[in-house]
Amino acid sequence: MNERFFAPCPRGLEAGLVDELGALGARDLHQTHGGVAFRGDWALACRANLESRLATRVLWQVAFGRYRREEDIYRLAYSVTWAKWFTHEQTMRVNVTARRSPLKSLEFITLRIKDAVCDHFRMVHGSRPSIDTANPDVRIHAFLNQDQVTLYLDTSGEPLYKRGFKQAAVEAPLKENLAAGILRIAGWRTDEPLLDPMCGSGTFLIEAAQMALDIAPGLGRGFAFEHLRHVDEAMWRKLRREAEGRRRHAATLPIFGSDSEAVQVKRARINLEAAGLAEQVRLEQVGLLERTPPTAQGVMVANPPYGVRIGESAELEAFYPQLGDALKARWSGWRCYFLSADAALPKLIGLRASKRTPLYNGALECRVYEYKMIAGSLRKPKDA
Template identity: 35%
Template sequence: MKEEFELIAKTFQGLEEVLAKELTELGASNIEVGRRMVAFTGDKEMMYRANFCLRTAIRILKPIKHFEAKNADEVYEAIKAIAWEDFLDKDKSFAVDAVVFSNEFRHSKFVAYKVKDAIVDYFREKTGERPSVRINHPDVALNIHIAENKCTLSLDSSGESLHRRGYRQEAVEAPLNEVLAAGMILMTGWKGECDLIDPMCGSGTIPIEAALIARNIAPGVFRKEFAFEKWNDFDQELFDRIYNDDSQEREFTHKIFGYDNNPKANEIATHNVKAAGLSKEIILKIQPFQQFEQPKEKSIIITNPPYGERISTNDLLGLYQMIG
């Protein structure tokens, strides 16, 4: 029997139920929806698959200790009591990310320093040596979450946020986050049964995420690395099997159309679509929204209209009247 353990998938507010459905389809157990997160249990293979396959997760955390603390000194003592050689070698690097919702702990950076000090002191007292702290691309990434006095220390199995798929070559100003784009599409229930149109596609995020969903291609296939690949217990053979398994991919017999009135956006979107290897599925065209014609066949329209820094208030009102 493979060892199962607790895992936490982080996401954006509003996408928790979508993520929970994804986890159910992936075969995760004991799924519990929280605020901007979904807790579940699974084995090492499930952890690898969650990173590789989930479209609406930002990162996958593996909790290693739950404890209560009233102040920073109690956090230090609890962290120092962990058998750190199980997770980290003295010649490896690590980083600590702190998320704090508490009146007791006002500054997340101070909490992160306390965790770092506890780990460094643990190794120094045991071995006379210490692991180094590296903010970018550490060997082991840690996350401490504090809500009032309840603390959870986790290993971050993802590393760089999972929205960074790896296919984006360039971006327009204020591009749509890939996880949000996938969430928008999954919320409609569309899986490729008809054409999909994005009349304001910018750098092509919605068309690309839609094509990945339609073909059932895992979003992790473009990633250069996941944090768990640097862990002591990394199973290369298991991960290779997951990475090379394309048995769930399917044909897509319809088309995805992406329009934008900005030639530069069209050029960027074309680069991104090509990088994702989805030129066959996605048709891009320079076309203003005013020229958009209702398709003859059944289609679905999903778009992220400009707002905020991308458009003035007067233009915005006119655009939304036109959409209506």
Template identity: 45%
Template sequence: MEDALAEELKEIAEKSKTLAIHQTIPGGVHCSGMIEDCWLINLYSRIASRVLLRIAQSSYKSEEDIYRLAVKQPWESWFDVQNTLRIDITAIKSPLKSLNFTTLRIKDGVIDRFRSQNGIRPSINTHAPDIRIAGFLDAHNVTLYLDTSGEALFKRGWRLETGDAPLRENLAAGLLRISGWKPGIPLLDPMCGSGTILIEAARMMMGIPPGYKRSFSFEKLSNFDAAKWKALKDAVKVNPVPDNPMIYGSDISGDMLTMTRHNLQEAGVPFDIPLHQIEAQEIKMPVDKPGIILTNPPYGERIGVRGNRNLEADELASQFYQALGTTLKQRFPNWSVFLFTADLSVPKMLRLKEARKTPFYNGPIECRLFRFDMVAGSNRPRQSRTFRSEDQK
């Protein structure tokens, strides 16, 4: 989602005179600015996973080179010795044999730096640290970052209940952006689960910043200015409640819809989203105008049809998608349909040709966002014809 993130960051930069967006890289976007711009991204970005502040970079050949880079950084100017720490490392094509040992050497460098300054050292807390330091290694260079976010940014601070495999909030926001959905366009999620796509869309419509109800690691840094942070949050302007939001959801499970309603309330959505308990292959257009269907189909029996619990999973999925494909062609003329799934055979089962497929990785799982454009009249029921036979004289 690098391109989608870069597009979003350019919109966030309109709120700042100093935030500059530079280039996309695999897995992220480079930008620069003042420390307040870092706060701004954490507050407003719906797509980013973390905001990392680059502290140092150098070439390396061994773990000791990385230790020397860590030990010479002025960590004491960024945070206090009383703050607890966690160190995380990711690597691509690094020649080092043990990332665990490399993590240990970065930790040693940070601790030795504090010990040399005042004789005491910070403590490590891997579960709920005050400060997170991130290291990234490629084949030749190491970069050290301060993680200004803390908890990953998909944790918006409102979710209490999830389904078996909830879609992460920042992924849902990215899917909405890539689908082209904007407030005012009808949106339907016919397999809404715990409601993540619906909630992200509703909060986008209201202009509620994703980070408004949570805390961040940058609040523990020495340069944090609580008054400036409060002013930044006070400047948030929430949009008025729309007369007709045109956001709709349904699911086969009544329990999931109950969970969705609770999550909508916790997320501060101030308007009702119509929710219906119905099988996805039975859906109809919720409004008399073209819109977007965006959904993440579930797996197992929640995908099924009532009364067919004895079918094998593959046969169940095949029957389900075939019926869904027929419904989409007959009942949703001129709609755009987006299915996010790890099952790359979905277009074949739907008997639809995708207009576009966008590759994603949902964690380690390779996925696709399939787009299908429903053409009016493409699958109308065949009309019976009457023929007359006459005797030939």
């Protein structure tokens, strides 16, 4: 089978997702803003859900057409053979997004698509699915541009960045696929020492440990395609067994985490234990400004405060120069990467970023700043 799929991801990670899906066997890959379209069979769709660290969802395209008014969308949705893929006893939800659509009400379009699906089931079975907006068995997505509408069945269910094991959350957490993308941007190799000195709930640490041990990110959760009638269960069990069989085991890894707050270290430890990785990652309570490097060289990744955890601008203005001083004083030999939406960071930190990579944390435009710490100064003498 040669089906069409679309995998959304955080904006800025599209090129990495192209590489990831291509390695899994996807064909005809096409990068767009906020995702990647591709072709493949259902084994590929299942594997992408199980293996992708960067995708937010995997959507299966079931219909495409032009429209001028809401009734055109209704007719397209009514023509889809929904009853081949799920039953009237299952629950469903419809999500609609649009870009430059001339239609005024997304709520009314959502209602017309629900009507079309329910009318289809009434015609086939004499009864219709129930609506569940919180935890549906089936999610239908519609995307509208100026004159075209695409209908998708969601093969993922809960977003793929919800790996299925995080128990202790923090305020404004970093999503797992964004953390995996930053590790990719940093060029981190799984045999390199890694430190998150502001670890919060441990997202960077867990993603890195799973990469190092070749643990598929979806092994701890279920997926919406398991509720679809046409998916080959034997094929899916085989893919899971193969992924479970690849997992490597190690007593410890050169992965380190710390935080200035005891409650954050406790949260990270709880989540590492839930992921089965507590023995492999070393945690301690110490602030970034006070701690020393655990090894002579390595990679530091952090999501420093930009109005979330410290919050007050005066505190930030005091913190950033101290951070720059600490990096210069003690972190020679390390590559340091900071995600920030604060344009003042590179000015106040007092260091020259060797690279700035645009990346979106939800709707918030950020940059990943790279600082390569070397002994001495990067500035050339004036005579030179």
